Amino acid sequence: MLKVVNMSAGYGKLVVVKSVSLNVQRNEVVALVGGNGAGKSTLLRSITGLIGVSEGRVFLGDKNITGKPAEKIAKMGLSLVPEGRALFPAMTILENLKVGLNAGRASRSEAESRFDAVFELFPDLKKRTGSRAGDLSGGQQQMLALGRALMSAPDILLLDEPSTGLAPVLVAELFEKIAIMKQTGMTILLAEQNVHKALDVADRGYVIENGRIVLEDTGPALKSSERVQKAYLGV
Amino acid sequence: MGQYLGLFFANGVVIGSIYALIALSFNVIYSTTGIINFAQGEFVMIGALTTAWLHVAMHLAMPLAILAGVFTAAVVGLACYLVGLRPAKGASPVTYIIITIAISIILKSLASFVWGTDPYTLPKLVQGGVRIGAGEVDKHSLLVIPVAGMCMLLLVLFFRYTRVGLNMRACAENKEGARLCGISVNNASAASFALGAALAGVGGVMITPILSMQFDAGMMMGIKGFSGAILGGFGNPIGCVIGGLMVGVIEQFICYFSSGYKDILALVIVVVLLLLRPRGILSR
DSSP states (O other): OEEEEEEEEEETTEEEEEEEEEEEOTTOEEEEEOOTTSSHHHHHHHHTTSSOEEEEEEEETTEEOTTOOHHHHHHTTEEEEOTTOOOOTTSBHHHHHHHHGGGSOOOHHHHHHHHHHHHHHOHHHHHTTTSBGGGSOHHHHHHHHHHHHHTTOOSEEEEESTTTTOOHHHHHHHHHHHHHHHHTTOEEEEEESOHHHHHHHOSEEEEEETTEEEEEEEHHHHHHOHHHHHHHSOO | OGGGHHHHHHHHHHHHHHHHHHHHHHHHHHHHHOOOOTTHHHHHHHHHHHHHIIIIISOOOHHHHHHHHHHHHHHHHHHIIIIIIGGGTTOOHHHHHHHHHHHHHHHHHHHHHHHOSSOBOOOOSSOSEEEETTEEEEHHHHHHHHHHHHHHHHHHHHHHHSHHHHHHHHHHHOHHHHHHTTOOHHHHHHHHHHHHHHHHHHHHHHHHHHHOBOTTSHHHHHHHHHHHHHHHOTTOHHHHHHHHHHHHHHHHHHHHHOGGGHHHHHHHHHHHHHHHSTTOTTOO
């Protein structure tokens, strides 16, 4: 579904992601874990076209999406929920979700069924469709960001640090939602600092340090790896 | 002066309604693109002169001439963005300002070449007047107020219920978020220039029967609209409407003392108000 081959990317002359290769199969949840500044966000932003790729290639299915603009990549079926959420704060929940429809063309009935699916997954949003996104709590905003991404019915969903800034109870709720999405067969690449939770929900995982992939294995195997336990799980 | 208060106020609201439309046109472009378009007044002039030329010189029916005038303004606005501003994507705000000033000079020169330097006017849509206090306001002028109000209502509906409108608002709020939703910021910016120019063109069509229009009159209209926009607070559409109305009303009251100084004194008052509230009258 998503294949990154020897990709390097960064900001100007600063190379943050160095020759990274990874792949995500259809219906798979893959975790990308690492510390602060390891290059997770840069990797996701370069995959989605928000920043340029200096080397390597990115494939979505059989299509080479390297260097394509973010809006085109979004329309090809890859949706990113960025760190910070990038919501439209003065627009209502309903309007945010409607804008989310842009990336995935839908007939009226398809659009309605997507609204229904999002409201079923996030019932809090349905209760406040007329509320401005900027007036929501952090947890509700994160749910809205997820819902907006789901409105395009993406082939693959990229989540960048979705638990950042959320209270523990909301983090638990968030990962429950990700688990539900996994059950529905959604393909997800999840970048997280919360290594424990991310590897619990993931089928496979990659560990990134200083812009390079240093470990790759199944979720349970990575959790029991000595390196991961020492560096990220405080064991 | 008391007996003329109502008259000045009514005239101020009439002219202010047009300034409010022009202020909104600045705001539509600024919100989506972050560009303050100093050629905005030329779109007022182009909308007005195209309409007047088609109706007066080419004898085209008034409604068709108005549609053609507003459409021409929109096309010129779109062309200005595509040819002048889009290639400079990523430039500094100062560069954009210089480009828009250059566009303004070019459009003014082209207008004098196409339409000459004589003023054009349009017939009033409604004849007769309405007595207010010791004076009389003509019915056409009063018609400007509901027409401007209707344009504003249509603008609200456009931004709230149409896909293009929602996309433009999304770009105004968070360009990265908009791109991640599949929205082309370039296309939204182009749409904002076309819409902003069309709005300015409507303002030009409405003011021509009252004040007449010539190739170099757009700049002052643009300055008045711009003053309304900064007085109300750039980025705040309601503020733009209030700011535009205030500039119009202040200007008309100054006419009581000296019509020759109305432009200068109105702008001095705007500057003083901005010194008191630098982020606009509706700022917190």
